[in-house]
Amino acid sequence: MKIEKQFLKGVKDMDFDKVNEYIENLYKKEGVDKKTYIDNTSFKDFIPVVDQDVSRFLSLVLCLTNATSVLEIGTSIGYSTVSMANTIKSNDGKIITVEFDNIVAKQAKENFIRSGVDDIIDIRIGDAKEILPSLNEKFDLIFLDVDKRLYKPLLGECIRLLKENGVLLAEDTLFPVIDLDEKWHYLIPAIEEFNHAIVASEEIQSTILPIGDGVTVAVKKKK
Numbered sequence: 001m002k003i004e005k006q007f008l009k010g011v012k013d014m015d016f017d018k019v020n021e022y023i024e025n026l027y028k029k030e031g032v033d034k035k036t037y038i039d040n041t042s043f044k045d046f047i048p049v050v051d052q053d054v055s056r057f058l059s060l061v062l063c064l065t066n067a068t069s070v071l072e073i074g075t076s077i078g079y080s081t082v083s084m085a086n087t088i089k090s091n092d093g094k095i096i097t098v099e100f101d102n103i104v105a106k107q108a109k110e111n112f113i114r115s116g117v118d119d120i121i122d123i124r125i126g127d128a129k130e131i132l133p134s135l136n137e138k139f140d141l142i143f144l145d146v147d148k149r150l151y152k153p154l155l156g157e158c159i160r161l162l163k164e165n166g167v168l169l170a171e172d173t174l175f176p177v178i179d180l181d182e183k184w185h186y187l188i189p190a191i192e193e194f195n196h197a198i199v200a201s202e203e204i205q206s207t208i209l210p211i212g213d214g215v216t217v218a219v220k221k222k223k
């Protein structure tokens with residue numbers, strides 16, 4: 001009866017700002033505090049990192065899937081890397097993270113040492129377009145957070161590098177519909193292409209969650 005009433009009442013509208021504020025207040029102590037992490041980072045001229053809700057989500061997916069081998073494409077100062085490393089370090093987990101900017105990679109390395117996770121993170125400095133085809137091991141989880149124009153070109157490599165039932169997470173996939181700063185508008189067509197390619201792929205099953213700037217969650221199907 002109660003359920004039926006609730007069902008009839010329905011949801012009139014969902015104010016995402018209110019929803020986000022509620023969730024952030026509830027979970028503000030969970031995960032790696034983004035503000036403190038950035039305050040502790042001396043190099044400030046880096047490409048934006050994921051929001052704290054996305055870092056919590058990465059951590060949750062790693063727990064849910066028992067993942068221990070992770071590939072991250074796009075390190076920046078390593079905020080998402082540290083969030084993932086904290087989750088898998090007690091499980092003997094390992095992360096390979098790829099970054100082509102030497103300066104930011106050096107800062108990421110310092111942050112890994114300060115965070116006590118340096119020993120489980122292998123930072124590969126170079127272009128993801130060249131590094132990915134050179135990898136042979138398979139991963140439980142791949143986090144794609146690089147130049148958005150590389151998302152679609154790298155999709156085939158990501159699928160190849162995933163184990164069966166492995167998870168691909170891709171950040172910023174709601175760029176086409178969110179209120180995005182104009183300076184990033186040039187990236188929207190690339191995200192549109194990626195979103196359509198991932199839906200069309202028969203090798204993976206996916207959806208997009210409205211957290212951060214949109215996170216695609218995809219699973220590589222069993223053959």
Ligand SMILES: C[S@@+](CC[C@H](N)C(=O)[O-])C[C@H]1O[C@@H](n2cnc3c(N)ncnc32)[C@H](O)[C@@H]1O
Pocket residue numbers: 047048049050073074075076077078079080081098099100101104126127128129145146147150
């Ligand atoms: C959005 S940032 C990564 C943020 C990070 N995942 C986090 O949340 O802490 C994207 C990074 O990808 C790097 N990048 C861009 N193109 C690349 C390429 N072709 N190969 C490797 N790294 C690249 C940029 O230098 C930038 O630091």
